[in-house]
Amino acid sequence: MDKQKRLEIEAASWRKLVSHFQKRTDVQNIDLMNMAGFCRNCFSKWYMGAAKEHGEEISYDEARKVIYGMSYNEWKDRHQSKATEKQLSQFNSIEWGKDTTE
Numbered sequence: 570m571d572k573q574k575r576l577e578i579e580a581a582s583w584r585k586l587v588s589h590f591q592k593r594t595d596v597q598n599i600d601l602m603n604m605a606g607f608c609r610n611c612f613s614k615w616y617m618g619a620a621k622e623h624g625e626e627i628s629y630d631e632a633r634k635v636i637y638g639m640s641y642n643e644w645k646d647r648h649q650s651k652a653t654e655k656q657l658s659q660f661n662s663i664e665w666g667k668d669t670t671e
Contacts, residue, residue, distance in 0.1 A: 587612075587638075590612070590636060591637065591638040594644075597649065598610060598649070603663070610633065610641075613629065613635070616632045616636060
């Protein structure tokens with residue numbers, strides 16, 4: 570596979586993942602963190618970092634709008650529920666250390 574074709578496939582996969590995150594508003598960020606070690610906010614930070622590596626400066630809010638499909642505050646108002654004690658307990662029991670969210 571040539572480099573351009575690989576890039577096109579990776580981009581299509583990335584767009585599918587972003588679309589999936591935007592459609593699955595029932596899945597809370599804390600659940601993603603507890604199960605996968607990353608969430609929409611982490612993904613937004615990765616997007617912002619990749620943009621910077623390619624000479625583009627975008628803000629964290631702009632990056633979150635790409636990932637959430639709307640402003641973060643709008644998404645929270647529409648879709649975010651209060652974390653349960655179980656979710657918080659699980660989150661707080663994880664030894665994060667040096668993780669993949671940077």
